[in-house]
Amino acid sequence: MVGDNTNPQPVVGDNTKEREQRSPLLPIRHQADFFVCDVFDAAVKGDAASMEHPIFSLSKKPDMKPRRYENGSSWVEVRPGFKGLATVFDRDILIYCISQLMAALNDNRTVSRKLRLRAHDLLIATNRDTSGRGYLQLREAFERLQSTQIVTNIVTGGKETFDVFSLIDRARIVRETREGRMQEVEIDLSEWVFQAVEAQEVLTLDRRYFQLAKPLERRLYELARKHVGQQASFKIGLEKLRLKCGAQSTLKEFRRLLQSIIDDDAEHNHMPGYRILLDGDMVEMRGKPGNETTPPPSIYRLQEETYAQARELAPGWDVHALESEWRSWCDKKKIRPGWADRHFMAFCKRRGKYPGFKV
Known part of the structure; x- marks a missing residue:
């Protein structure tokens, strides 16, 4: 069951050429206009500490093996719970939570370790299945995140302490549908994860990460x-x-x-x-200099002054992250702009009108 939510769709038949041409990426399960959908407005963020250290299991099966990793003076031990170690796919939940918190901080809103989220939004934003099975897998991911224990001296927020904790302290279903499917959940992040957010020790991720x-x-x-x-x-x-x-x-x-x-x-x-x-x-x-596959080369030949103007049009945003989204959006909509620089700046101008969601 672990990681099944991320399995690519099987290829029907025995068409070798079709298999060779099929992209290794998972399909985009939820089509959304990046200009409109609020779920996609918060930039995707991951905490730097767990990006540096092997906190999450790479196995798609229950991983019951504890491990220890040392890097210089830093070390981390990861101990599994009853359902095994938290996986890289379970990490999607933390990425979503961190992204929402950073968006709130950039909007000068007060944040806390307790978040109330719509489960459906979380599934959509992380490109996960929204069927009944998807909600079941989400519930199991919560269990692994809460039961996996981290023992470490990793520094977050400028502090080094011996610490034993779970990645989330608690996950609680607040509201369900009549069919028993979770609607709203409350997640209490660990102090370790929240410290990384407060210290802004986070990095922007490409949305294709979820594919x-x-x-x-x-x-x-x-x-x-x-x-x-x-x-x-x-x-x-x-x-x-x-x-x-x-x-x-x-x-x-x-x-x-x-x-x-x-x-x-x-x-x-x-x-x-x-x-x-x-x-x-x-x-x-x-x-990489840019995605070199589908769009014609003219889209990728942005002038240096374009980036400076884009920063003025969308203050506070990471223009290179915006460029990545713009490319994906053009590809999805099959847009081939004749003037790539003008089109990109128009994209940034629209983004700049969404206050509070900065990269």
């Missing part, structure tokens, strides 16, 4: 997002990368899995934002 089907793809994207930053690239040894990913496979199997993702990305360009290269026992992560 990545493989747990390892999601983990690799998190590490690239955390470490590449403004650098041209980030290099790391294969064995150290395996440990940072939290992979339980052998080094040989990890190499095979990594090479498979690299090959898929070379064919489909599905990994958001970053390209991964494997050379012997060294791995290099590089930022």
Whole structure:
């Protein structure tokens, strides 16, 4: 059951060509105009500490194995609950909560560790199934997040303390439908997660993160997002990368899995934002200049002054995150603007009219 919500749809028949051309990304389950839908207005955010350290399991089956990871003076132990360790797909819930809190902080609203959310909005925003099974899997994710114990000395908010905690302190269904399906839930975040939000130790994520089907793809994207930053690239040894990913496979199997993702990305360009290269026992992560697949090259040739003007039109926003959304929106709507710079600035101007939702 763990992670089943993220399985790609099977290909009907035995059409080899169709299988080869099929994108590794999960389909976008919920079509929404990014200009209108409030659920998508809060920028997707993840806390930097759990992006750095292997907190979440990569397994789609119940993972009952505790693990410890050390990095310099920092260390973290992760201990499973009755239903196993929290998974990278369970992390979607924390990402959604952190995104809502950051949007509120940017709007100068008071925030607290207790959030009341509509379950349907959470499922839509994280590209999850909204059937009865989707709600059941959401309930199980809450259980794993609450029962997984973290023991660590990781610094958040400038403080280093020995701490034992769960990722969420509590999840409670506030309101249900007549059929017993959850409508509203209350989530109490752990103090550790909330401290990271208050200290703004968070990073903006590409929305296509929720379309990545493989747990390892999601983990690799998190590490690239955390470490590449403004650098041209980030290099790391294969064995150290395996440990940072939290992979339980052998080094040989990890190499095979990594090479498979690299090959898929070379064919489909599905990994958001970053390209991964494997050379012997060294791995290099590089930022991509842009999605180079569907739209014609003219859309991606934005002038440098366009970015400066975009920041004025949408103050407080991350223009590169906006550019990524603009590209996706153009692709989804099959828009081919003749003047890419003007079209992008119009997009930013519309975004600037939504006060309170800054990146």
